[in-house]
Amino acid sequence: MKNFLEPIKEEIAKAEKSLKIASPWIDQCMVEKILEGLPKGVKLEVILRAGDLKDLGITGEGTFRVLEKYGAKIYINHRLHAKLILIDDKVAFVGSANLTRSGLEEEGNLEVMVSLRGEEVKKTLELFEDYKKESVRLSKDAVAVVVSAESSVEAVVLLFENLPEQSFLWAQGERGRLLCKLTRVYTQTGQLDFVEMPSESRSWLVAYYKTLLRKSILMGKVKVLLELIEEEEGYFSTPISGLLPGDQLLSVREEDEGLRKVMRTNLSGYTMDLPIKVGNLVGKGVYVHLDLAKISGMHMAVLGTTGSGKTTFVVRLVENTPPGTCKTLIFDLFGEYKQKLRIKEERVHYVKIPYTLIPVWIEDIKDLFREYGLSLHERSEEERGFLTQLRAFLKPDLKTSAYNERGLGDMLLNVSKGGLRRDVVEVLHMISKDMGQEALQNQPEVFRLLEDALSSTKDVVIVDLRDVVNLTTRLNLTGLILREILSLARSNTLRRLVVLEEAHNFAPERGATDVPAGRENFAINMTKRIALEGRKFGIGLVAVSQRPANLSKYVLSQLNTQAIFRLITQNDISAVSQFFEYPSEDQLRLLPTLKPGHLFLSGIAVPFSMLVEIEL
Numbered sequence: 001m002k003n004f005l006e007p008i009k010e011e012i013a014k015a016e017k018s019l020k021i022a023s024p025w026i027d028q029c030m031v032e033k034i035l036e037g038l039p040k041g042v043k044l045e046v047i048l049r050a051g052d053l054k055d056l057g058i059t060g061e062g063t064f065r066v067l068e069k070y071g072a073k074i075y076i077n078h079r080l081h082a083k084l085i086l087i088d089d090k091v092a093f094v095g096s097a098n099l100t101r102s103g104l105e106e107e108g109n110l111e112v113m114v115s116l117r118g119e120e121v122k123k124t125l126e127l128f129e130d131y132k133k134e135s136v137r138l139s140k141d142a143v144a145v146v147v148s149a150e151s152s153v154e155a156v157v158l159l160f161e162n163l164p165e166q167s168f169l170w171a172q173g174e175r176g177r178l179l180c181k182l183t184r185v186y187t188q189t190g191q192l193d194f195v196e197m198p199s200e201s202r203s204w205l206v207a208y209y210k211t212l213l214r215k216s217i218l219m220g221k222v223k224v225l226l227e228l229i230e231e232e233e234g235y236f237s238t239p240i241s242g243l244l245p246g247d248q249l250l251s252v253r254e255e256d257e258g259l260r261k262v263m264r265t266n267l268s269g270y271t272m273d274l275p276i277k278v279g280n281l282v283g284k285g286v287y288v289h290l291d292l293a294k295i296s297g298m299h300m301a302v303l304g305t306t307g308s309g310k311t312t313f314v315v316r317l318v319e320n321t322p323p324g325t326c327k328t329l330i331f332d333l334f335g336e337y338k339q340k341l342r343i344k345e346e347r348v349h350y351v352k353i354p355y356t357l358i359p360v361w362i363e364d365i366k367d368l369f370r371e372y373g374l375s376l377h378e379r380s381e382e383e384r385g386f387l388t389q390l391r392a393f394l395k396p397d398l399k400t401s402a403y404n405e406r407g408l409g410d411m412l413l414n415v416s417k418g419g420l421r422r423d424v425v426e427v428l429h430m431i432s433k434d435m436g437q438e439a440l441q442n443q444p445e446v447f448r449l450l451e452d453a454l455s456s457t458k459d460v461v462i463v464d465l466r467d468v469v470n471l472t473t474r475l476n477l478t479g480l481i482l483r484e485i486l487s488l489a490r491s492n493t494l495r496r497l498v499v500l501e502e503a504h505n506f507a508p509e510r511g512a513t514d515v516p517a518g519r520e521n522f523a524i525n526m527t528k529r530i531a532l533e534g535r536k537f538g539i540g541l542v543a544v545s546q547r548p549a550n551l552s553k554y555v556l557s558q559l560n561t562q563a564i565f566r567l568i569t570q571n572d573i574s575a576v577s578q579f580f581e582y583p584s585e586d587q588l589r590l591l592p593t594l595k596p597g598h599l600f601l602s603g604i605a606v607p608f609s610m611l612v613e614i615e616l
Helices: 005-013 028-035 053-058 061-069 119-133 199-213 257-262 310-319 362-371 381-393 408-415 418-435 443-454 471-491 522-537 553-557 570-579
Strands: 018-022 043-049 073-077 083-087 091-095 113-117 136-138 142-149 154-159 168-172 177-188 217-228 248-251 275-281 287-291 300-303 327-332 348-352 460-464 496-500 539-545 561-564 598-603 610-613
Touching (some): 018 119, 028 061, 043 119, 061 073, 113 119, 217 257, 275 310, 300 570, 310 327, 348 443, 362 381, 362 418, 471 496, 471 522, 539 553, 553 570
Parallel strands (some): 018 043, 327 460, 496 539
Antiparallel strands (some): 083 091, 154 217, 168 177, 168 248, 275 610, 561 598
């Protein structure tokens, strides 16, 4: 009986460019003999059958190890029955013999195999390529395989290595690559054989169960984020086909150009208009960008506990914004930004507001006087005349307010008459003792500082409010500035960004804090207007808060990009749950465990929700 092995080995030893093999079964012993003479540099492609477990019982793990040692591209096909070998696309062996001992050696089965050359080889090559198109290529770099698909965008996978949650993975889709995110990692254990042992044998029990648990397998859940189709205008599309059982998943590598391009697209799938670097993907040297064009007018939330990295994140955003791109105004409640910002001084206009009082409504005056024991009810002619004249001076507008020309103390004395004047003098004396005479006289200076800041041509304006301890004044100053920004934006198309530090102190949810949340709060009224109208005028609101549960739900709902750092309380976590993809439990449970500088970034200014790290 003919021995087919030797002529095959002789031709393989002459190979210069390629060796292609299709065989349902290949055993380790035979593949080692066939390939031992394969010259270096020859490209090897192999198609195997994997229709049932019997196939992989014959083509065992050892065969795969040998093929991988020779750098083979391995394909599997559940219907393969053909047996053929192609050397340099010039010589072919075709027949009935598998590449097994019983198929190729003399004492084996009665098989047939013919050698082909010339035109017949081309037909054989076409067959091989057709088989390959219908086959699945196996990757030695696969880190997981799909076990079951729960929906078009979610699947359960078997993990080959312990990957961290929020890792990114690639899979092959029908039209392009599927970018997936590992949302959960867990172990699955078979039925444990429990035994009863006396308590003094607990150490043995621990050893026993640890041994059993070694048989557990590592599982995961993945979510398909997008389908990468480079030739299309939008660069990626909604994944409709999804993952199928048996699909392989590969780790996303830092040098992957596809990932780098995706990271410079926004949620719509189009290239960012104004990409601003803010950090890196956690554990990878891949830059993360925000599309400033999507924040300007469509707003952003930066949320997290004290020390989590919120302010540093905003600082990086401002620092990395190119000169002349955007005019940024920062309401700095604690005086942090001037020192933290690492940009040229000539790009920054800094103004520190002194200790002052800025009532802009009659109710503000009444509340101030009430604190010092004088209630004004407008019952007497003196009180009515006093408050009527004040109404003419107090305007919630920087341009028309009387504070441009006179201080609060002079204003109050000039309009008080008769016995009321004595009471006003007494109240002013007490205020002066508590807050200093400057707080009653410096209103024109404060308004001049604000006017200079708002008319500044510099890229960044920092309004330092740390010395403005009076709550009403702080709210009124913020409201005045926001109103003026809206007014300026109507006549000037310049892109603007407004950073509201500790935003819950300016725009609180009703009843959440001591800060008023009604019409009497000038700041919340103007914040809501910017949240609603900012898009028309290119004004982006960046609301920074350590207590998202205390921030106005209306304002929070308008913040279309979110940077969410560590949060601990259930109220705060519930407040941000709306921003996370469904199902959100796996991401929400990570929030209390985030390290300082780690955050979830999501919304319209980024391609998808991701775990990011910034340098603190």
